[in-house]
Amino acid sequence: MLDLLNQHRTIRKYTDQKIAPELLTELLETACKASNTGNMQVYSIVATTDNELKKQLSPAHFNQPMIIQAPVVLTFCADFNRFTKWCELRQADPGYDNFQSFIAAAIDALIAAQTFCIAAESVGLGICYLGTTTYNTREIIDTLKLPRLVVPVTTITVGYPDGISEQTDRLPLSAVVHHETYTGFTPEKIESLYSEKENSEFYKQFVLENGKETLAQVFTDIRYSRKNNEFFSEKFLQVLKEQGFLK
C-alpha cells in the first residue's frame, strides 16, 4: 500500500478505454467512506463524461487537454445546499451561509477527492488535479448548474494511463515537517533545502526555456504571478458571496 502511494505520479494522457460505470460507482462509494465533518457529508461530486459538457468546461480549465481527453471529469464541491434543504424540512434553522461552513465543506470535498484518487490508482487508473478550479469557479458553476451554497473546490481528470510519466521531485522532508513547534527558516536553511532542485539539469533547462534568471522567477513571473493571484482572489471572494458563503 505504501508502495502504491510512493509511486504516485500525475497522469495527463489517457488511452481511449472508458471506465466501466460499475467501477466508477465503486470508487465513488469508497471515496465517500472517508472522514467528513460531523458525518454531515457536506460535499458533492459532479461526474461529467458527456463530450459537449466537457467542451463547455474546458475554457474554465484554460483548455488543458486532459478535460477533453479523459473519459471522466470529476468536480468536487463544497456543498451545504442539500444539508440546508434537509434542515428546512425538519424545523431546524440552518446557519451555514458563512465562511466557516465553506471551509468545513471544502475540507470534506478535498478529503473525498484524495481518497478517490488513491482508490482509482489502486485499480490501475491515473489522475490529474486541476488547480484551475478555484480560478474559475464562476464559469464552472454556470456550466454544471451548481446552486446556492455549492462551490467547486477541485477537479480531477481520470482515465487509463497512456504511458507512465516521470515522478516529480520533492523537497527534503525537513522543508515540510516541523518537530513539536514550527522552526523558522534561515537563509542558509533555504539554500540547503532548494539546492538539489535548483542544481538539477532538469530545472536549469526549465529556467532557460522560460527565459528567466532563477527558478523562483518562473513561479513569480509566469506560473503564479502576483497579478493573477490578486485577480483570482477577488473573483473567488465574489463567488463565495454570490453562492451565499460570505456576507
Place this chain on the structure above:
Amino acid sequence: MLDLLNQHRTIRKYTDQKIAPELLTELLETACKASNTGNMQVYSIVATTDNELKKQLSPAHFNQPMIIQAPVVLTFCADFNRFTKWCELRQADPGYDNFQSFIAAAIDALIAAQTFCIAAESVGLGICYLGTTTYNTREIIDTLKLPRLVVPVTTITVGYPDGISEQTDRLPLSAVVHHETYTGFTPEKIESLYSEKENSEFYKQFVLENGKETLAQVFTDIRYSRKNNEFFSEKFLQVLKEQGFLK
C-alpha cells in the same frame, strides 16, 4: 486496497504504544509524494509529541481527549512562508499574500493530510480528524509558533487503536454524486435520502438524548449552530488577515 479504504473508521482511543520515529518519518515521506500545487509544496506539517505542548494545544481543540492520549498530533498548515522566503532570496517577487494563495495552500495541506491518514491506516494505525482546527487557528498559531503566511487547516491525532469502533453510516451515493451536471433536490428526494438514517434506532436515540425533536435540530441547535458558525467565521477571517492572506 479498496478494502482498506472501505473499512475506514475514526479511532479516538489509542493504546500506550508509541509510534517508532522511523515509521512516522516513512509515513510523512509518503504523504509528501501526493499531488500538490505546481510542485511548490505550499504546506507544512507540525508533528507534536511532547506532553506539555499537547496540553497547551488541548483547549484549542475543546479538550477532546485524543490530543493528550494520542502519541502523535499532526497539524497540517497552509504555508507560503518558506516559498516566499525562497523567492526573496532569488530576485523574485512573491505575490502570495492573498486569498487564492491561501486556498491553494490549504488544498495542498489537505491532500497531504488524507494521504498520511491512508498510509497510517495501511500499517495498522488509527486516525482522527479534528474539525476544531479552523475554529481556533489563533490559539494553535500561538502554541505552535506559526509565522506569517502559515495557517493551520486540519489536525490529525494518530496512534495504535485501542479497540475497533463502529463504522459510521453514509447517505446513499445519490445524495453526493451528480451525473453530468448538478441535479437539484426536491423535498421528496430529500425525504428518501435521509429516511434510512432518521429511522434508525441509533439516531432516534441520539435525538432523544439531545432533547431535540429532529435529527437536523441536533446539528443546527447543538453541534453546528448559526451563532457558533458566525462567531468562528469572523475569527477565522481575522486570522487570515493577521497571517497575511487577506487584505
